[in-house]
Amino acid sequence: MRLLDMGIPPYQMVSVLSVVCSQRLLRTLCPDCQQATGREIEPFVHAGCDACHHTGYRGRTACGELFTLDESTRRAVLARAATDELRQLSRRQGPSLVEDAARLVREGKTDTAEAQRVIGEPIEETC
Numbered sequence: 001m002r003l004l005d006m007g008i009p010p011y012q013m014v015s016v017l018s019v020v021c022s023q024r025l026l027r028t029l030c031p032d033c034q035q036a037t038g039r040e041i042e043p044f045v046h047a048g049c050d051a052c053h054h055t056g057y058r059g060r061t062a063c064g065e066l067f068t069l070d071e072s073t074r075r076a077v078l079a080r081a082a083t084d085e086l087r088q089l090s091r092r093q094g095p096s097l098v099e100d101a102a103r104l105v106r107e108g109k110t111d112t113a114e115a116q117r118v119i120g121e122p123i124e125e126t127c
Helices: 010-016 071-078 083-091 097-106 112-119
Strands: 019-029 034-036 044-046 057-068
Touching: 010 071, 019 097, 019 112, 057 083, 057 097, 057 112, 071 083, 097 112
Parallel strands: none
Antiparallel strands: 019 057, 034 044
């Protein structure tokens, strides 16, 4: 949609694009000071230690989503489909950026606060 907003004609987009990737880097919980919470949605919290400079985070991990332009999505772009329709087509292809961030929270690699800060959308709803 952003490319259309910039004035790029749909026929040019579908002729050169094959995949659109969206990714973000999330801070990972420090393995030295993370503690189990016993909760399913957010299994770990961070306490802070010398290894992470008392931030509770150490390192980063990527979350992302891919949108492949197959024949049906190319037709939708050429027809200037609404954002909601393109989003539905994308959801059939795999997890969204928010869903991938929620997976990282469930796996204990990051926490909800960090995921929401970076993604900018509520994470609990998708957990």
